Amino acid sequence: MKLKLTVVAAIAAMSGMAMAQDMVVKIGHVAPMSGPQAHYGKDNENGVRMAIEDLNAKGVKIGGKAVKFEIQAEDDAADPKQGTAAAQKLCDAKVAGVVGHLNSGTTIPASKIYHDCGIPHVTGAATNPALTKPGYDTTYRIIANDNALGAALALYAADKLKLKSVAIVDDRTAYGQGVAEVFKKTAAAKGMKVVDEQYTNDKATDFMAILTAIKAKNPDAIFYGGMDTQGGPMLRQMEQLGMTNVKFFGGDGICTSEIVKLSGGAKPLENTICAEGGSSLAKMPGGTAWKDRYDKKYPGQFQVYSPYTYDATMLLADAMVKAGSTDPKKYIPVLKKESYKGVTGTISFEPNGELKNAATTLYTYKDGKKTALN
Structure with missing residues (x-):
């Protein structure tokens, strides 16, 4: 025992x-x-x-x-x-x-x-x-933070693409508003004209009124501060309004594979330029x-x-x-x-x-x- x-x-x-x-x-x-x-x-x-x-x-x-x-x-x-x-x-x-x-x-x-x-x-x-x-x-x-992302996009728009005018839209979140503000300041410093500023929210899906107002200003590009859940439908509606030659810029929020599906493969997707902090996966x-x-x-x-x-x-x-x-x-x-x-x-x-x-x-x-x- x-x-x-x-x-x-x-x-x-x-x-x-x-x-x-x-x-x-x-x-x-x-x-x-x-x-x-x-x-x-x-x-x-x-x-x-x-x-x-x-x-x-x-x-x-x-x-x-x-x-x-x-x-x-x-x-x-x-x-x-x-x-x-x-x-x-x-x-x-x-x-x-x-x-x-x-x-x-x-x-x-x-x-x-x-x-x-x-x-x-x-x-x-x-x-x-x-x-x-x-x-x-x-x-x-x-x-990288928004100071780097917004600035890199604005410099590319002005220096590489030689764009002269841009409309800016943001979703009023801390992220969207922040990255849009940096883009706006850098673009203006490079001599680009901000022809319109519009606002939405991170739940919206209908951007026809915003885009119609922007179309009337005839910008070379639109910068969107927000996520792909709004960016995708926005690209679709840009195509519906015939805005297929307008460049579409955004930060890492739109820089996803999912935006391809969310945009339905709309033609303006080919004119989209987005920025991510960090190197590409290959690098x-x-x-x-x-x-x-x-x-x-x-x-x-x-x-x-x-x-x-x-x-x-x-x-x-x-x-x-x-x-x-x-x-x-x-x-x-x-x-x-x-x-x-x-x-x-x-x-x-x-x-x-x-x-x-x-x-x-x-x-x-x-x-x-x-x-x-x-």
Whole structure:
């Protein structure tokens, strides 16, 4: 009987030891998983899930303990109120770090909540420069911001295409308004005339009145600050109004594969020029091989940002490993000084959390396929 008890005790002790070693580390992720922008959210979440699977396959140790990474995924539906509620939920759950959000309008208010509870978040999608203005040591961006995107598009319009006039439309979100404002200022500085400014919202689908007003001004181009869920129908309606020779510019919000479907392959799609922060997949250090793996796991779901959410997850894990701790207080100082070689490039930060040496790539659509211009 005594022998049996000893064996049982030994097994229990070994079991307890194994459990102690298998520490669970939760990474939060927030994006719109419902509503018209859910295709972006799914793509972003896929990137995080893929990174977590890769980390767990490697058998990562932090502070000498084997860890198992898990995702805690939340839906903000691209709504600022839901975004702050999701952020608070992740704070209450004491996740080790957060990847997200997608939209600037949700990320900016959520960033204060993460700061107040001391949890770092890394966005690979939200581009409004205001995000890093508070200088929180919990806020990091691994993609170029709107200052780079809007300016690159305006310079291309003025210098490369020699366009003289443009109409500007934005969806009044933090993202759409921000990138449109940068484009407008840069275009004006280059001598382009802004002949009209119109506004819509991120739920609209009918742009005939806006486009009819713009058509009367006869601009060389339209710049749209917003997402592909409005950009696609806008291109369709431009074709209906005979605006097939007008150039259509936009930031990373319209720079997706989905816009091909949303526009119904309308002729103005061929005149579309959009910008993304970062290099094209073909020029990313690990882009092509990573995309092949992604497509096998998630066929037909790739949009824009999943390589960045993948890298954001790996970056957080790398900082934890180097710090020997999952405690944000201990690994944030390491995160600040990171020089992580990811799929998208080498990630290191300015003091305010902006990515150092952020690249920008312009794209157009040829034969219904997104194609890099630089």
